[in-house]
Amino acid sequence: MTNVLFVEKIGKQYGDTIAVQDVSFHVARNEIVGLLGPNGAGKTTTINMVLGVLEPTWGSIKIEGIDVAKQRSKALQCTNFAAVYAPLPGNLSVYQNLRVFGLIYGVKNLSNRIETLLTQFELERFRDMKAGVLSSGEQTRLCLAKAMLNEPHLLLLDEPTASLDPATAHDTRAMIQSFATKGLCGVLWTSHNMYEVEDVCDRVLFLSRGRILLEGDPKVLPQAHGKATLEDLFIAVARE
């Protein structure tokens, strides 16, 4: 398996505060990696650095071997993301949002791609509705459709199923898993739902106070550390 994301000893310092310290990890093709940790652990800071919207104070990030700091546009061409805190503009319709971001990502056969995603994410009936009037679950589906527009090699998902009902969340997980295993994609996934993480992720990284404390298979990691479940392990790590 080749790496789509390679993060080497990145750190972020604000004045005297170190938000992320010497974090290194990789995401391989067809792999879903869970980035776990309590609030304020540095997950979103790490994701923002991978997305090129936050400059690391030190360290390097490579997407498909391309250095984000040196060739930002090229690296982000094959990347996409969805996050609960980054809804798409509410004053554009579902179709308009997908068209605008499709053009930005240079998606070929954009009209066909949009139709496919509208069907896949059950958004056809909202096609001409302003994104701002959709329910939070529908907005999440729209964000996920946007994240799939360019069939990214690296997909960053920050709590992608947080606003979805259990049935839709289940279908969405299945869709992302299928996308990750069949295509060229690797996924970095953050979630506070440990059952979801255990179900979806091939590997997890536990981040606390800006450092990676644990790494491994979510199905065997709890037992290896004397805990019954991943949630118990999460609580133990968060309280450390």
Next chain:
Amino acid sequence: MNLSRTSAIVIRHFYLVSGSPARVLPLFAWVAIDMVLWGFITKYLNSVSAAGFDFVPVFLGAVLLWDFFTRVMHGVTMAFMEDVWSRNFLNIFATPLSISEYVSGLVLSSIGTSAIGLLVMIILASTIFGLSFLAYGLALIPFLLVLFLFGIALGIVGAAIVLRFGPASEWFIWPVPALVSPFAGVFYPITILPPWMQYISRALPPAYVFENVRAIVAGQPVSGSALIAGVALAVFDVLFACWLFVRVYKHSVRTGLIARYSAESVT
């Protein structure tokens, strides 16, 4: 430069404007009101002043040119503010879109919106109040070019200020043309200003335009060197504005301002 990415910004703005009467109306309403107001003021001045002097090309023409500059500047700023108001920075800047493509998109959006305002002003000023652009001759081209470039430059500077200081700082931006106008000599020769104001005027490209507008109306020749100076200054201002925006953007990426923009907490 990727044209598809630049066009995305223009299309986004087209979608927003075409779908919203609240965005369409300001494109021409305020400039139309200005034309009507100043049209009647100039007609009144023509009726009470000594015969032979026509105030229409002096005042109405000046207001038209100044409003064109204002529309260009606000066109750039408005297109940028759409991303501020919809909290879209993370979505926009976490894409392959480069800063030059983004700024080009803002400028192209402004060309579209300011052209509508210019067209409405020309129709009103020429049909109702008899303003003829033939009076300015070929000099009209550099006049519009200087004002367009300076409007672009101030629009980009405005966007940089809002990016740096947060959404609330937009209130610094809208009055900028009013702040500049006393120094630009829109309605009077800059020689009437105190010396310290004249120094500032010489650094402002529009001052060279309005000095020449008055020269033409007074039957004097256009100063080619002054117009070249105006164009050169305006080009310099655009380059400076782009440099400033890139600098502010890099600062925002370094400090995390883009990722946490609405918080306005990062100084």
